[in-house]
Amino acid sequence: MNAPHSAKVAGIDSTVPSPAHTVASAAPGTCPAAPQSATYTADTAETADTANVTDRPGTPCAPGALLQDRLAGWVSDLTTLHELTERLVRTDSLADGLQELLRAGAVLVGARRGLVTLEPADGLGPDTTVGLGLARADLGHIETVPRDALPHGRILDGLPVGEGGLAEPDLFAEKLLDPRHREVAARLGYAASYALPLSAESSASTGAAGSTGDNERAERTARLGAAVWFYDEPAEPDARQRHLAGLYTRYAAPHLARLLEVERTRASMATLAEELLPSRLPRVPGVQLAARHRTGPRGGGDWYDALPLPDAALGLAVGSVTGAGPSAVAAMGRLRASLRAYAVMEGEDPVAVLSDLELLLRLTEPARSATALFGYCEPALRRITLAGAGHSPPLLIGQRRTEYAETSVSAPLGMLACWEAPSVEVQAEPGETVLLYTDGLLHRTGGPADRAFARLHAAAAGVPRAARQDPDAVAEHVLRTVLPDGRAEADSEEDVVLLAVRFD
Structure with a gap:
């Protein structure tokens, strides 16, 4: 008579070696030691043995108990693997995934x-x-x-x-x-x-069927x-x-x-976005410049620019294109390049610059909209003539005041059949800094708009007096205060741009 076959259990690989607790031979009619399973702790990699106190070596064994013990070991191992792989697939960054691999392997x-x-x-x-x-x-x-x-x-x-x-x-x-x-x-x-x-x-590619060998x-x-x-x-x-x-x-x-x-x-997206932004800020007598840029994981469309213009003037711009990913980054690059051309031709009229940019956007990027803020800066007069399209107002930071500049309310570019809004003048005092920023700085806080504006104002007002002499220190302090606990560096769908302009 042939020996009976072991019952097949769904999900059990018959090639898996016997569990450790069944490898040792047991005396006829006695049960082996109770199974041991590895218990995973999320915070520390450690093993804990659990034993069934009712099954002890040397006790009489019912028919099929050895098979049941073996199946229990397989189920325990599969459960452990399932729990470990479930923890792994919940990781969403390479660093977290590698750490989880090490913990589970340990x-x-x-x-x-x-x-x-x-x-x-x-x-x-x-x-x-x-x-x-x-x-x-x-x-x-x-x-x-x-x-x-x-x-x-x-x-x-x-x-x-x-x-x-x-x-x-x-x-x-x-x-x-x-x-x-x-x-x-x-x-x-x-x-x-x-x-x-x-x-x-x-x-x-695997090639044609039947032509793939061991080497391939x-x-x-x-x-x-x-x-x-x-x-x-x-x-x-x-x-x-x-x-x-x-x-x-x-x-x-x-x-x-x-x-x-x-x-x-x-x-790649971060590198591409950085390459489309200024590699260095220009040196213009009468002002000092500093910038901060944080790109989201998918790559966004926020940009900044500062370019010298005729008559010792300076063109300043910040803006954001809707969307994310390669297409948004490419659109940002095209829009920024076009704005530079318009600024060189008619930079002394910021409204005309944004009007031309809006027409270009509507003709070439009909499915997109964009916010933008362009300023014609005259360092000798410590004056900036601004035009904004759906953009947040700049912030003036000085020894005696910290306030938002009053700008006209306007729609983003590409939202209306014909965009137009009046320009405003911002007059700075010696030693004051004008801070331009994109909405990503406010959105990344995760709070309502009014609270985000209040947090930004409080961060600017709290810049130490010694740091106010350096626009780079001002931008860094504002960024780290508005976005504490690593949120300035953490992954977010929102890009962040700050451009600080300090007048001598």
Whole structure:
């Protein structure tokens, strides 16, 4: 009679090795030890053993109890993997994703510290190293070890690695261990390591059906980097820990690859936006200039400009194009270039400059609108003639006053059949600063408009007296005060632009 087959359970991979608690043989008619499961803690990577006190080794075992125990182990492992991958997919930045990978891997392999080195095979970056339980100085010490002496370094150099990863169970027992590696391991207090590669399927085409061989399949596997975990004592993960860690990294790699592409897109959009803005501000007698620009993750359409004009004058502009992404950045570049041309031709009349810009926008970008503020600055007279289209009023910051300049109410460009609004003159005193800004500064506060304006006014009024002599210090103080707790640098859909003009 043939032996009965084990029942198939949905979601269970029959190739998964037996759980650790069933590997040890049990005496006939007795139950093995109760299953152990890894419990994940969100704040710290640690394992906690849980045992069923009713099932003890040596107690009589009912028929099928061994199979039930094995199934319970598989379910426990699948539940752990599910929880860890769920936490990973909720990360929305590359830095958070790498940290979550390290924490989850430490849980699965029973380690306390580790690092992941991101080094995409396409060479496009970003190349970075993130540590878990390792300070920046510790990472620096590890980087002094020759690359081929480190397990993750050998992986990055293309050393073939099986599904089991690269384990070094006792570093100090290895006679061929690199002396520098031995020194660093002793300094940092780790005695063993376990490393795994991070690879994801590339987006290259697979070619004709049936013509793809093993080499081509290997080429389509794009290396992202490598992760390594460190043990304080000689140790190595067992077969099941290796299997679970391998499964997790295979699940994690595609998500990290997507986060990598998002990070690259953000960097590209920020670079493109910066390249479309002035590389440096002009030096004009009688005024000092400073600017701040923060780009959103998708790339926005906020801009600023300052260009010398005839008769020792200066053209000042800030503005914003609706939308986000590459198209908005491109539209911003076109609009800014056009405004520069109009400013050179008729800059002494800001209303005419914005009227021409509105006509161009309506003809070439009919689906967009834009806000803009253009000022014709005469440094010798400490005077700025302003025209605004749906834009927030500038702010005057001096020793005796901090107030918004009164500007006429007007619609954004592209909203009306024919835009027109009167200009206003802003007369500054010696030592005063005129602050131009885009609405993103107000929107990024997350509060109502009136509160945002009040916060901006309070931040400007609170600029230290010594800092008011430097427009760069004024802009920095206002930005950090209006957007505290890192919100000036944090990702936001809103761009932020500040242009500070201080009169001597």
